[in-house]
Amino acid sequence: MKAIGISGSPRAKGNTEYLVDFVLSKLSAKGVDTELITLSDKSIAPCKACYHCVKEKGCSTKDDFQAIFAKMCSADALVIGSPVHHAGIAGKLKGLLDRTGFVSRWIGSEMKRADENYQWKGTALSRKILAPITVARRTGHTFALAQLLLWGTVNDLIIVSADYWPMALAGTAGAVDAESDREGLTIMEHLADNIYFLLEKLQK
Numbered sequence: 001m002k003a004i005g006i007s008g009s010p011r012a013k014g015n016t017e018y019l020v021d022f023v024l025s026k027l028s029a030k031g032v033d034t035e036l037i038t039l040s041d042k043s044i045a046p047c048k049a050c051y052h053c054v055k056e057k058g059c060s061t062k063d064d065f066q067a068i069f070a071k072m073c074s075a076d077a078l079v080i081g082s083p084v085h086h087a088g089i090a091g092k093l094k095g096l097l098d099r100t101g102f103v104s105r106w107i108g109s110e111m112k113r114a115d116e117n118y119q120w121k122g123t124a125l126s127r128k129i130l131a132p133i134t135v136a137r138r139t140g141h142t143f144a145l146a147q148l149l150l151w152g153t154v155n156d157l158i159i160v161s162a163d164y165w166p167m168a169l170a171g172t173a174g175a176v177d178a179e180s181d182r183e184g185l186t187i188m189e190h191l192a193d194n195i196y197f198l199l200e201k202l203q204k
């Protein structure tokens, strides 16, 4: 069982990274193989909508995307966290998710002619578990969480939930203080329990 955590913040060692790592540590304690990827030190361009991936099944832009995509494909569960930036997910993460979504779709499916209906045949991420997390100083979580959920539900992932929305409050004046959000951490703990519950079920 392998879980990859992606911290979508451009900031290293910030609140997003803390929360994603917190969830991974709970999984690791149960014997899951985990790896944390932070986008803070990665070069990820936005999708340039060249449609190269439709035929070539890979992305034409060469940067850190390829290595991260390979790791995502090798995982059973993806824990994806984003800080809320102007009521949405962070820009670099958006670039990663756009490119991952399109490449994984065209790996599984064919582009049809304009007069044909699409017949989707799954994606490279089909039936992997997605656990989304958002963190904000004050507000905008729901739009950011919706972006992550919509990305997961169009790409054939299985969404895992918790006993409250998987959100935390942190970062006033740039503080790295997610560990002070006690309620947030209990939600993250429950999220980790549910990821493990599902991972075990899906192994059978």
Ligand SMILES: Cc1cc2nc3c(=O)[nH]c(=O)nc-3n(C[C@H](O)[C@H](O)[C@H](O)COP(=O)(O)O)c2cc1C
Pocket (backbone or CB within 6 Å): 009, 010, 011, 013, 014, 015, 016, 017, 083, 084, 085, 086, 087, 088, 135, 136, 137, 138, 139, 140, 170, 171, 172, 174, 175, 176
């Ligand atoms: C460019 C930018 C935009 C932000 N927009 C919001 C926002 O819309 N709502 C909010 O509550 N906090 C906002 N914040 C605060 C961050 O969401 C908050 O500090 C978060 O904890 C940062 O996570 P990080 O430490 O992983 O980067 C913003 C921060 C930045 C840098």
